[in-house]
Amino acid sequence: MVNIFVLIKQVPGTHNLEIDKKNGALIREGIETMINPDDLYALELGLKLKERYGGNTTALTMGPSQAEFALRECLAMGVDEAIHVCDQIFAYSDTLQTTLVLKEVFDKIKNYDLIITGSQTSDSSTGQVPYQLSEALDIPLITDIFSIELKNGFVQCQRNFGHESQNIQVELPIILRVRKHFNKPRPLSLLGIKKAFEKGIKKFDFNSLNCPDSIDGCNKSPTRVVKTEKISLQRKNEIIKGTITEKIQKIIEIIQEHGIEKIWVGGAHE
Amino acid sequence: MVITRKTKQDKKSLEIDYKSLSDKRKLDNNPILNFEPNEQLKLLRYGVRKFAEDVLLPVAPIVDRDATFNWETARHLAKINAWGIEVPEKYGGAQLDSISHAITIEELSRVCASTGLSVSAHNSLGVYPILRWGTDEQKERYLPALASGKMIAGFSMTEPNAGSDVKKINCLARQVGKGFLLNGSKIFVTNGGIASILIVISRYKTENGKKGMTAFILDNTMDGYEIGKLEDKMGMRGSSTTSIYFNDLFISQENVLGLISDGFKIAMNTLDVGRIGIAAQALGIARAAYEHSVEYSKRRIQFDKPIANFQGISFKLAEMATKIETARLLVYKAAHMRNQGRDISKEAAMCKYYSSQIARDITQEAIQVHGGYGYMKDLPLERYYRDAKACEIYEGTTEIMKMIISQQILRGNV
Numbered sequence: 174m175v176n177i178f179v180l181i182k183q184v185p186g187t188h189n190l191e192i193d194k195k196n197g198a199l200i201r202e203g204i205e206t207m208i209n210p211d212d213l214y215a216l217e218l219g220l221k222l223k224e225r226y227g228g229n230t231t232a233l234t235m236g237p238s239q240a241e242f243a244l245r246e247c248l249a250m251g252v253d254e255a256i257h258v259c260d261q262i263f264a265y266s267d268t269l270q271t272t273l274v275l276k277e278v279f280d281k282i283k284n285y286d287l288i289i290t291g292s293q294t295s296d297s298s299t300g301q302v303p304y305q306l307s308e309a310l311d312i313p314l315i316t317d318i319f320s321i322e323l324k325n326g327f328v329q330c331q332r333n334f335g336h337e338s339q340n341i342q343v344e345l346p347i348i349l350r351v352r353k354h355f356n357k358p359r360p361l362s363l364l365g366i367k368k369a370f371e372k373g374i375k376k377f378d379f380n381s382l383n384c385p386d387s388i389d390g391c392n393k394s395p396t397r398v399v400k401t402e403k404i405s406l407q408r409k410n411e412i413i414k415g416t417i418t419e420k421i422q423k424i425i426e427i428i429q430e431h432g433i434e435k436i437w438v439g440g441a442h443e
Numbered sequence: 444m445v446i447t448r449k450t451k452q453d454k455k456s457l458e459i460d461y462k463s464l465s466d467k468r469k470l471d472n473n474p475i476l477n478f479e480p481n482e483q484l485k486l487l488r489y490g491v492r493k494f495a496e497d498v499l500l501p502v503a504p505i506v507d508r509d510a511t512f513n514w515e516t517a518r519h520l521a522k523i524n525a526w527g528i529e530v531p532e533k534y535g536g537a538q539l540d541s542i543s544h545a546i547t548i549e550e551l552s553r554v555c556a557s558t559g560l561s562v563s564a565h566n567s568l569g570v571y572p573i574l575r576w577g578t579d580e581q582k583e584r585y586l587p588a589l590a591s592g593k594m595i596a597g598f599s600m601t602e603p604n605a606g607s608d609v610k611k612i613n614c615l616a617r618q619v620g621k622g623f624l625l626n627g628s629k630i631f632v633t634n635g636g637i638a639s640i641l642i643v644i645s646r647y648k649t650e651n652g653k654k655g656m657t658a659f660i661l662d663n664t665m666d667g668y669e670i671g672k673l674e675d676k677m678g679m680r681g682s683s684t685t686s687i688y689f690n691d692l693f694i695s696q697e698n699v700l701g702l703i704s705d706g707f708k709i710a711m712n713t714l715d716v717g718r719i720g721i722a723a724q725a726l727g728i729a730r731a732a733y734e735h736s737v738e739y740s741k742r743r744i745q746f747d748k749p750i751a752n753f754q755g756i757s758f759k760l761a762e763m764a765t766k767i768e769t770a771r772l773l774v775y776k777a778a779h780m781r782n783q784g785r786d787i788s789k790e791a792a793m794c795k796y797y798s799s800q801i802a803r804d805i806t807q808e809a810i811q812v813h814g815g816y817g818y819m820k821d822l823p824l825e826r827y828y829r830d831a832k833a834c835e836i837y838e839g840t841t842e843i844m845k846m847i848i849s850q851q852i853l854r855g856n857v
């Protein structure tokens with residue numbers, strides 16, 4: 174029986190986040206949220222593998238209390254269990270701190286065969302956690318697979334690597350980082366949604382995990398977001414008048430003002 | 444920002460957190476007015492909306508243009524239990540309550556009103572009467588197929604000469620031995636061309652001369668069941684509306700729904716439930732038109748400003764938003780009362796009349812907000828308008844709703 178864990182993250186459901194003028198952080202309160210889109214593909218793979226090989230699926234997230242909603246969505250999709258890792262002290266964790274907490278969680282769980290993740294989150298786009306977790310747990314990580322089979326404690330998968338396709342066989346447990354469009358996430362059924370609220374969610378916090386003192390999201394994250402700024406791309410219009418040569422001359426001047434030194438006009442080759 | 448580390452408490456870490464669950468439940472049952480949907484309803488709205496935007500959005504203009512029911516869509520709907528919203532789990536349904544039912548129809552209709560109509564008519568007019576009045580045997584026979592979408596159901600009462608005045612129906616079932624022979628014709632049957640079974644309201648006459656109105660469950664495979672022409676409609680074109688003819692159709696006792704004399708009561712009760720569905724549908728269409736209007740008016744620049752900056756437009760948005768909010772409260776209240784098993788005829792009529800009227804208003808104003816673009820078929824606004832209009836007519840016209848409401852008021856249900 175394979176014990177499958179899918180790591181998910183709740184992310185803002187919009188790209189138009191406001192920035193807190195005081196501390197430069199994104200304002201996440203009171204906004205719509207969703208499961209990180211990439212993670213839905215990880216969930217779908219977990220569910221498919223369970224359908225094919227049996228076993229147990231668990232969705233796992235570390236996040237604030239409202240992330241429970243994302244776990245309900247996972248339960249509604251059909252995962253068997255959900256784990257919510259939540260503590261004030263985990264807030265503001267960077268990817269390394271997140272990984273260290275996840276390591277504590279998996280050390281506690283002990284019995285895991287497959288940990289599936291999406292490729293990156295839509296709100297921070299680092300894609301680092303699966304790699305770091307592979308180091309922390311000292312288990313192999315396989316990325317970008319396009320087919321997978323489980324056989325007697327082994328995983329056989331095919332993986333795209335540039336222009337080659339690799340056939341890999343590896344012993345469980347492993348981490349799989351899947352790409353978008355590997356499969357299509359199933360929709361939530363009405364019955365699934367109802368059932369999702371009849372299940373409990375396991376909770377872990379700092380104390381229950383017996384976390385070492387090195388875990389402290391706010392103070393011990395090596396990555397510091399100094400400032401978040403909104404950038405807006407604005408196009409300027411300028412109507413250039415004159416003869417064709419004058420126009421070209423003017424355009425060249427404008428381009429050079431932007432620090433571009435060499436310009437070839439008319440497709441001339443040197 | 445200061446983070447205080449929690450003191451080490453003796454916590455049973457792996458225990459399931461039932462406490463927060465039950466706290467939430469308590470909040471939901473709070474007797475003080477609570478307008479906040481619970482987490483389950485939020486996830487339901489989110490889930491159905493995502494489904495609708497994924498599956499229905501691409502087909503909505505096509506089923507409207509071609510006036511066809513899309514069976515592929517029907518199969519997708521089956522995967523999310525949309526054909527068995529209230530059907531008990533043991534028959535393969537989702538066994539949800541009336542508010543969840545309304546939200547599901549609202550979200551489907553927001554994207555494709557025709558689909559919303561097919562699903563609503565199936566669930567509240569076709570399936571509901573069997574759930575409520577069916578015998579165990581009838582439930583076993585029909586509910587699993589209905590809940591899984593293998594069979595689609597409909598409800599047929601209207602006749603060429605009996606629309607609002609339903610007591611004037613002419614279809615007649617004469618008792619012959621242990622069954623009935625049914626003759627007559629029905630019109631404007633939603634799901635007529637696709638339904639495997641129909642709840643048919645008819646007159647009956649027993650051998651000893653007793654008369655009245657009855658409800659039958661008819662299979663479209665029965666001898667003497669004939670599907671008439673597909674209506675070419677103004678809106679809701681992706682939903683199949685046909686006439687149905689009965690020629691010496693033999694009906695055995697097993698296909699009588701409820702008591703033989705219960706027909707009128709069954710019809711009226713079923714329509715009460717159906718009206719919440721129609722109101723939810725209208726709400727969904729109104730919502731779509733409103734959302735488009737908000738977005739468009741912020742983007743469309745005239746006289747060097749977004750048109751939303753003109754009071755003439757922004758007040759339209761304010762009116763739309765207020766009407767939608769009002770309609771929503773009426774719909775959810777009626778659904779809530781139904782959950783409690785109370786008589787809903789007044790509230791169902793109110794929400795149906797109000798929601799369909801504001802849906803017509805809002806879809807019309809939404810075209811105005813979009814100007815010429817709104818009038819073109821490239822945008823869905825004109826479809827919303829055509830679709831919304833139907834809600835003022837079927838399952839009792841607005842005038843009939845006002846009759847029901849006023850009768851209730853004058854009877855003392857003020």
Ligand SMILES: Cc1cc2nc3c(=O)[nH]c(=O)nc-3n(C[C@H](O)[C@H](O)[C@H](O)COP(=O)(O)OP(=O)(O)OC[C@H]3O[C@@H](n4cnc5c(N)ncnc54)[C@H](O)[C@@H]3O)c2cc1C
Pocket residue numbers: 564597598599600601605606607608630631632633634676679684833836837838839840841842843
């Ligand atoms: C798309 C569509 C789908 C339908 N689906 C179904 C279905 O699945 N099953 C089914 O049985 N029927 C169905 N119908 C029929 C629908 O319920 C009737 O059309 C409706 O009840 C009105 O009846 P009528 O068309 O005969 O209009 P009439 O009853 O002739 O009404 C004409 C006008 O007179 C008004 N009027 C009538 N009586 C009064 C009164 N006493 N006081 C004031 N005004 C009055 C009406 O409000 C209306 O404005 C459907 C209709 C449509 C358009």
